[in-house]
Amino acid sequence: AQRQVFNHHLFRFATITIPDQPQDSTLNVLLRVREHPQRSVEATVGLGREELLRGQVSWQNRNITGSGHRYGVSGRASFIEQRLSTDFLVPYVFNTRSSNVSSLFGQHKLEPSFELLRAGFNNSLIYQFDRTKTASASYEFSINEELSRNSDAALPDSVLNYNVSSLSLSGYYSEGLSREPRGWLIQPFIEISGTFSESTFTFQKALLDIRRYTHLTNHLVFATRINTGVIFYSEDERLPSNIRFFTGGTNSVRGWNRQELGPSRVRFDESGDFETYIPVGGRSMFTFNLELRQDLNEVIPNVGLAAFLDGGQIWRDLNTLEERPIQYGAGGGIRYQSPIGPVRVDIGYKLNPTDEDLNIYDGEDFGSAWSRIGIHFSIGQAF
Numbered sequence: 001a002q003r004q005v006f007n008h009h010l011f012r013f014a015t016i017t018i019p020d021q022p023q024d025s026t027l028n029v030l031l032r033v034r035e036h037p038q039r040s041v042e043a044t045v046g047l048g049r050e051e052l053l054r055g056q057v058s059w060q061n062r063n064i065t066g067s068g069h070r071y072g073v074s075g076r077a078s079f080i081e082q083r084l085s086t087d088f089l090v091p092y093v094f095n096t097r098s099s100n101v102s103s104l105f106g107q108h109k110l111e112p113s114f115e116l117l118r119a120g121f122n123n124s125l126i127y128q129f130d131r132t133k134t135a136s137a138s139y140e141f142s143i144n145e146e147l148s149r150n151s152d153a154a155l156p157d158s159v160l161n162y163n164v165s166s167l168s169l170s171g172y173y174s175e176g177l178s179r180e181p182r183g184w185l186i187q188p189f190i191e192i193s194g195t196f197s198e199s200t201f202t203f204q205k206a207l208l209d210i211r212r213y214t215h216l217t218n219h220l221v222f223a224t225r226i227n228t229g230v231i232f233y234s235e236d237e238r239l240p241s242n243i244r245f246f247t248g249g250t251n252s253v254r255g256w257n258r259q260e261l262g263p264s265r266v267r268f269d270e271s272g273d274f275e276t277y278i279p280v281g282g283r284s285m286f287t288f289n290l291e292l293r294q295d296l297n298e299v300i301p302n303v304g305l306a307a308f309l310d311g312g313q314i315w316r317d318l319n320t321l322e323e324r325p326i327q328y329g330a331g332g333g334i335r336y337q338s339p340i341g342p343v344r345v346d347i348g349y350k351l352n353p354t355d356e357d358l359n360i361y362d363g364e365d366f367g368s369a370w371s372r373i374g375i376h377f378s379i380g381q382a383f
Helices: 002-006 318-323
Strands: 011-017 030-035 039-048 052-064 069-077 081-091 098-110 114-128 133-148 159-174 183-193 204-215 220-232 264-268 274-279 284-295 303-315 327-338 341-350 373-379
Touching: 002 011, 002 030, 039 373, 284 318, 303 318, 303 341, 327 373
Parallel strands: none
Antiparallel strands: 011 030, 039 052, 052 069, 069 081, 081 098, 098 114, 114 133, 133 159, 159 183, 183 204, 204 220, 220 284, 264 274, 284 303, 303 327, 327 341, 341 373
């Protein structure tokens, strides 16, 4: 009961005590709660190797008309993504374990291979079975304009307008309940697009993220993760970039920069000379991470070390798995346990890069010694 009351967004904390009382067939309990202020503003800022500088500002109005509902407006921005959204939360829809969130959003993304402008709405029903298991069902409709970042592309191929109408089902299971993850963590996800005939593309997407945290000693953790996904799409034409899978970067396969692992195409400059390779993504994806995390608290307070082996690949579809082998990145890093989470610096080394990874085109090397190395900086663990 204490946890369910505390989970309500109105309350900052909730405690339950049993006062002294006669022993009989009844039991009186004392519940104390403290509410959040009705209105609040929150601002956060962060640094990272990929987004560089990111920030978020949110405003919330709780207990609208005395109903316990919440309305919020938030905006976040980085050098990769800018998003403005509003949301309306209805807690305790069917019982104390269920809630519903409706939101309107507008978004701008600037990825290596495409630029995206989108707007739409989302409605999600969330159900918490217990402290370890949560499930959600959501429907989202969005209007999208995607611009190719291929400088030699000619209209109309460089601009793609499309709608996405999809039903998504997701789950979350976490064996460990402490701040430091322990045991298994499993997150399945299924998206079905085109259910109500409002979508330009009809496809089905499935994702599975499995993690395991094994404490070998009090100060040594072996963390593992497998993340895989597939998109089923029957048409010959290629799906928009924003729907396809990409991988590589600070929180996936280290050694590669953001989204740079996998198939790519050449981009030329205005004079027709080679400039760089641009990732194109695919409909099948597999990655894994193995990481040893050593806590050095007894020697150097709040400092830790890590060694990792990552691997993965992106394929155009399930029929092309043999065309591209798994690629690996290995390295290590240092962690500092700050009040806002572990500050992480990792250095990854590509073990089996392709010519595209090294910026080699038509036999000529346009890269450098740094083409094999990825430096990753962020707040929070990789997984």
